[in-house]
Amino acid sequence: MKQPDTKPAIAAQDVAVRSKPSVYPNPFGARVAGRLKRQLGDFFGLQNFGVNLTELSPGAQSALLHRHSRQDEMIYILEGTPTLRMEDGEQLLQPGMCAGFPAGGTAHHLINRTKTIVRYLEIGDRTPGDEGSYPEDDLQAVLEAGKWVFKQKDGSHYD
Template sequence: MEPPVAIDASAAPPRTKLSNYPEPFASRMKGRLKRPLGDLFGLSNFGVNLTELAPGAVSALQHRHSRQDEFIYILSGHPVLVTGDQETELHPGMCAGFKAGGISHHLENRTEASVVYLEIGDRTEGDEATYPHDDIMAVCEAGAWRFHRKNGEPY
C-alpha cells in the first residue's frame, strides 16, 4: 500500500500495543497513547509520534539513549519534564532536546487535563537505553528493542 501524502495527525491510528516494555514496566505506561506518524509515511531514518498523556500518565520510564537523539515539542497541556533530579514545567510551544548519551529524562502529566506533544528520534542501530531508577536496560537490534535486567538476565 502506498503511504499517504498528508493526513490529519490526530486521525492517525494509535499503536495497538501499550508499550514495548516488558512487565512490570508496560503497565506503568497506562494513559499514554502514541500515534506513530513516521511509520505511517514509511520513514526509516527517524521516528515521529503524536503522543497524548492522560492525567497521571508518564511518557516513558526515565531513560537516556547511547546513540539516539530525541526531541519533543509540546502542543497542548502542561507536563513536567524530569531530567535527572531536576523538574521543569512545560507549556504549549515549548520544546526540549536530548543528545545521545545525555541526561536521563521523561515527561509526567500531573494535571487534570491531557498533554499532547510530538516526539522525534532517530533510529540508530545498536542504540542502548539505560534507566537509572529501574532494573531494566534495552538494546535496539534489527529495528526491535530487546530488554534485560541490569545484571544481563533477559525479561
C-alpha cells in the same frame, strides 16, 4: 529503482493509535498506562527517524526515566502542561516549548500531573545499536533489527 510510495498529507489525529500500548516488559509497562502513541513516521514509511504524536492522560508518564546511547531525541509540546523530569531537576512545560536530549545525555521523561490531556510530538533517530539505560530501574534495552530487546542489568531476560 522503485520509488517508495508517498502517502498524501492527513490530519495527525487520523493515524491509528499504536495497538500495543508499551514495549516495556512486565512490570514496567503498567507505569506508562494512559499513554497513547500515533506513529506518524511509521505511517509515512520513514526509515531514518521516528515521529510520534503522543498523548498523556492525567497522571500518565511518557516513559521510564531513561537515556539513549546513540539516539538523539526531541519533544515539542502541543497541548497541556507536562512536567519534564530529569536526573537533575524538573521543569514545567507549556505549549510551544521544546526540549532536546542528545545521545548519552541526562535521563529524562514527561509526567502529566494535571487534570487535562497533554499532547506532544516526540522525534528520534533510528541509529542502529542504540541502547537505553534506566537509572532508577533494573532494566536495560538494546535496539536489535529495529526492535527493542529488554533485559535486566545483569543481562538476564524478562519473562
